[in-house]
Amino acid sequence: MARMSVLTRDEAQNRAQLLDVHRYTIELDLTGGDETFDSHTLIRFSARTDADTFVELKPAELRSATLDGQPLDTGALDGGRLPLRNLTAGEHELRVDASMRYSRTGEGMHRFTDPTDGETYVYTQLFLDDVQRVFAAFDQPDLKAVFELTVTAPQHWTVLANGVTEHTGEGVWRAAPTPPISTYLVAVAAGPWHSVRTEHRGLPFGIHCRRSLAPHLDADADELLDITRACFDRYHEKFEEPYPFDSYDQAFVPEFNAGAMENPGLVTFRDEFVYRSAVTDTERQTRAMVVAHEMAHMWFGDLVTLTWWDDIWLNESFAEYMGYQTLTEATRFTDTWTDFGVTRKPWGYDADQRPSTHPVAPENVEDTASALLNFDGISYAKGASALRQLVAWLGEKDFLAGINTHFARHRFGNAGLADFIDSLGTATERDVHAWADAWLRTTGVDTLTPEPRSGDNGHWHLGIGHDGSPGARPGPDPDENAPGPAGAGGTRPHRITIGVYDHDLHEAGRLTLRDRFEADVPAHEDIALATGGTRPALVVLNDGDLTYAKIRFDAESLETLRAHLSGLPEPLTRAVVWNALRDAVRDGDLPATDYLDVARAHLPHETDLALVQGVLAFASVHIADRYLAPDRRPAALTTLTHLCRDFIRRTEDGDNPGLRLIAVRQFIDVAAHPDTIAAWLADGTVPGGPELDPELRWRVLARLAVLGATDEAAIAEESRRDPSATGQEGAARCRAALPDEEAKARAWDAMFGSDDRTDLSNYLFTATAQGFWQPEQADLVRPYVSRYFKDAVAVAARRGPAIAEAAGRWAFPAHAVDAETLKLGQKCLRKADPIPALRRKLVDQLDDLARALRVQQA
Numbered sequence: 001m002a003r004m005s006v007l008t009r010d011e012a013q014n015r016a017q018l019l020d021v022h023r024y025t026i027e028l029d030l031t032g033g034d035e036t037f038d039s040h041t042l043i044r045f046s047a048r049t050d051a052d053t054f055v056e057l058k059p060a061e062l063r064s065a066t067l068d069g070q071p072l073d074t075g076a077l078d079g080g081r082l083p084l085r086n087l088t089a090g091e092h093e094l095r096v097d098a099s100m101r102y103s104r105t106g107e108g109m110h111r112f113t114d115p116t117d118g119e120t121y122v123y124t125q126l127f128l129d130d131v132q133r134v135f136a137a138f139d140q141p142d143l144k145a146v147f148e149l150t151v152t153a154p155q156h157w158t159v160l161a162n163g164v165t166e167h168t169g170e171g172v173w174r175a176a177p178t179p180p181i182s183t184y185l186v187a188v189a190a191g192p193w194h195s196v197r198t199e200h201r202g203l204p205f206g207i208h209c210r211r212s213l214a215p216h217l218d219a220d221a222d223e224l225l226d227i228t229r230a231c232f233d234r235y236h237e238k239f240e241e242p243y244p245f246d247s248y249d250q251a252f253v254p255e256f257n258a259g260a261m262e263n264p265g266l267v268t269f270r271d272e273f274v275y276r277s278a279v280t281d282t283e284r285q286t287r288a289m290v291v292a293h294e295m296a297h298m299w300f301g302d303l304v305t306l307t308w309w310d311d312i313w314l315n316e317s318f319a320e321y322m323g324y325q326t327l328t329e330a331t332r333f334t335d336t337w338t339d340f341g342v343t344r345k346p347w348g349y350d351a352d353q354r355p356s357t358h359p360v361a362p363e364n365v366e367d368t369a370s371a372l373l374n375f376d377g378i379s380y381a382k383g384a385s386a387l388r389q390l391v392a393w394l395g396e397k398d399f400l401a402g403i404n405t406h407f408a409r410h411r412f413g414n415a416g417l418a419d420f421i422d423s424l425g426t427a428t429e430r431d432v433h434a435w436a437d438a439w440l441r442t443t444g445v446d447t448l449t450p451e452p453r454s455g456d457n458g459h460w461h462l463g464i465g466h467d468g469s470p471g472a473r474p475g476p477d478p479d480e481n482a483p484g485p486a487g488a489g490g491t492r493p494h495r496i497t498i499g500v501y502d503h504d505l506h507e508a509g510r511l512t513l514r515d516r517f518e519a520d521v522p523a524h525e526d527i528a529l530a531t532g533g534t535r536p537a538l539v540v541l542n543d544g545d546l547t548y549a550k551i552r553f554d555a556e557s558l559e560t561l562r563a564h565l566s567g568l569p570e571p572l573t574r575a576v577v578w579n580a581l582r583d584a585v586r587d588g589d590l591p592a593t594d595y596l597d598v599a600r601a602h603l604p605h606e607t608d609l610a611l612v613q614g615v616l617a618f619a620s621v622h623i624a625d626r627y628l629a630p631d632r633r634p635a636a637l638t639t640l641t642h643l644c645r646d647f648i649r650r651t652e653d654g655d656n657p658g659l660r661l662i663a664v665r666q667f668i669d670v671a672a673h674p675d676t677i678a679a680w681l682a683d684g685t686v687p688g689g690p691e692l693d694p695e696l697r698w699r700v701l702a703r704l705a706v707l708g709a710t711d712e713a714a715i716a717e718e719s720r721r722d723p724s725a726t727g728q729e730g731a732a733r734c735r736a737a738l739p740d741e742e743a744k745a746r747a748w749d750a751m752f753g754s755d756d757r758t759d760l761s762n763y764l765f766t767a768t769a770q771g772f773w774q775p776e777q778a779d780l781v782r783p784y785v786s787r788y789f790k791d792a793v794a795v796a797a798r799r800g801p802a803i804a805e806a807a808g809r810w811a812f813p814a815h816a817v818d819a820e821t822l823k824l825g826q827k828c829l830r831k832a833d834p835i836p837a838l839r840r841k842l843v844d845q846l847d848d849l850a851r852a853l854r855v856q857q858a
Contacts, residue, residue, distance in 0.1 A: 005079035059098035096136035106257035108133025121191030187263030234330035262297030277695035280658035293323030309371030317383025342614035348381030385548035401427035444469025460535035499543030566602035588858035674709035698730030729767035736771030769810035789828035808841020
């Protein structure tokens with residue numbers, strides 16, 4: 001596949017200075033077959049001066065194009081660009097008639113046929129520059145315009161769009177014109193949707209899913225709509241600008257690459273959020289957070305949109321912060337920051353310590369390909385953490401005042417970091433520009449270390465060591481070595497809360513909060529604090545998790561935690577502690593087996609589901625599978641098995657089904673012997689519950705496949721039992737996990753074969769990759785490790801960024817923690833020229849592999 005042109009920042013700035021884009025009139029015909037659809041586009045725009053420019057589109061066939069009634073040379077289309085030469089100053093009309101390809105990778109116009117009932121659905125995903133796969137456009141975020149859409153669809157379909165849609169007859173649907181929005185935010189979703197509709201504050205609200213998922217959506221409709229209404233009302237209490245669009249639809253769509261997409265008036269979600277099987281309350285909280293996150297984008301991202309992609313963090317960090325905070329304030333999910341601390345923050349910490357790290361607000365996003373790489377844990381988790389720290393430092397009242405100024409100044413327009421900081425500056429006397437320089441323009445993670453000492457008169461004193469990141473270690477790619485970005489390795493100021501704990505005098509094993517006080521830790525400085533009373537048993541820096549920094553413990557505090565971690569009274573404090581232990585393992589400062597020992601001692605007493613799930617995931621995926629040498633893995637799995645058995649016994653009374661579900665899932669995943677889980681599958685239930693729903697049945701079968709305790713016949717029978725799309729993915733995962741050469745060869749060819757007619761969808765590719773590599777099968781799959789670095793480069797080049805992301809994330813041989821894999825990967829980066837999306841994933845995976853090697857050798 002020829003590589004398409006990317007848009008550079010300079011090109012975008014030049015085109016924005018030249019053009020005003022007024023209105024798109026778009027007609028899409030979805031009735032022409034399974035491979036392509038028709039796209040007719042009329043763009044009304046004006047040029048400020050005489051000049052040349054271009055419009056983007058990636059058609060299957062460009063039938064015609066006219067500018068002001070004059071035909072253009074369709075053969076001039078090159079690299080997704082159609083030249084518009086000799087434009088004169090003034091008004092223009094561009095008409096484009098094209099045939100466009102449907103996608104199976106979640107990019108552009110994705111098409112999916114539900115294997116359960118044979119119904120077909122299509123939807124758009126146009127972020128970051130995939131509008132060109134659907135219609136011709138001046139595709140950059142600061143050329144906003146009004147969009148009018150007409151869609152022709154099969155008679156029994158419903159069409160959803162950014163505005164309210166009306167069926168005018170004969171399968172033709174017309175959407176209300178939008179306010180000015182960016183090209184990447186245009187949305188269409190069409191198919192025989194099952195819909196639940198209501199009204200709130202005079203606006204139509206709707207939730208939609210495939211017909212085969214209708215019973216599951218109906219079961220959760222009240223919860224979803226209650227959360228939607230509660231968040232909508234809370235945002236109207238926070239924001240002075242009212243909701244800026246004419247409706248609010250939420251469509252749960254198949255094979256969606258992201259969690260959700262903030263299309264104005266039509267948010268699309270991955271339809272795994274329509275739960276077919278039992279889930280924990282933490283998973284329901286996560287879904288609710290995504291609802292709140294996407295709704296925040298209606299203001300920050302859609303009403304006010306970034307000017308260029310260097311400010312993607314402004315969209316995502318704001319929505320991430322607001323999603324968690326608003327959910328806490330407006331719904332029954334009042335402990336969301338614990339989940340953020342244990343699941344999201346580590347994503348940011350890990351990304352910020354790799355060679356590919358970048359500032360929250362990077363200055364060197366030169367083109368769209370580079371921009372896509374920054375859609376990561378720094379833009380989301382670190383950025384949200386920085387905003388949470390900003391609110392702690394600034395105060396929420398001043399923060400919201402600045403936000404409302406920002407909305408008023410830039411409504412239906414575009415803005416960047418400088419505009420955002422200027423708006424905040426109107427609400428406070430504090431130097432927000434200096435704060436932004438320290439927090440948003442630097443890279444790396446600071447480390448805060450308590451230095452308590454006993455003083456005179458029985459009093460103690462606390463020093464705080466403040467170390468900046470040493471910078472990322474030299475990366476496997478010479479071009480990715482840190483400290484590249486400006487400010488790399490710098491420290492920043494922190495406002496933190498310090499928790500001081502004593503042993504409880506009345507209850508053995510419990511810790512009691514003596515005091516909690518705030519402290520400002522300046523950049524580049526250690527500090528000393530005067531305290532009162534005797535030296536405590538435990539000092540927890542960043543208690544409350546209001547800043548973004550790794551923390552360490554003094555020797556006495558660490559010994560207290562080894563014995564009494566579960567005695568800490570608040571889950572958010574425990575999350576801070578577990579994160580600190582996790583960081584210490586990753587940095588080689590705490591033996592991985594010590595982490596397992598602490599988990600074995602204290603996790604059985606844990607009540608917070610997010611903490612249990614997070615600790616078990618790190619212990620199994622990272623410690624057992626990567627941070628311990630292979631000969632030590634069986635002992636680690638035994639420890640985790642015993643831990644899960646403790647949870648299963650503890651929850652036999654049925655009082656905590658979420659905790660029991662987590663334990664059952666984890667027990668399945670770490671089972672070293674098939675007998676117990678095979679009996680569960682045969683009986684259709686875990687003794688004492690739960691019954692095995694489809695998710696648990698496929699999970700058991702996948703583990704049995706890894707252990708060589710099932711076969712193709714059993715997988716085929718389970719597929720007949722569950723013929724859904726999720727069942728197809730489960731079967732693909734199981735077949736790839738079978739421990740025989742033929743199964744591995746078939747799975748590899750399915751992922752990396754070169755026949756366009758048999759290409760896997762994005763979801764089936766991921767499922768196959770998830771099944772393929774198994775630590776238990778290291779000898780069997782060893783020949784594929786070297787093949788990976790050639791075949792992944794080829795499939796990424798042929799199929800594009802979405803499959804490149806999946807190949808780099810899921811198909812990478814993460815279990816192969818050895819110097820030879822690292823060497824092969826480094827050679828690939830030097831000589832194979834992978835496309836940017838794959839290169840970034842390989843750089844990160846190889847850095848994680850090198851870290852695992854260091855941890856094993858520590």
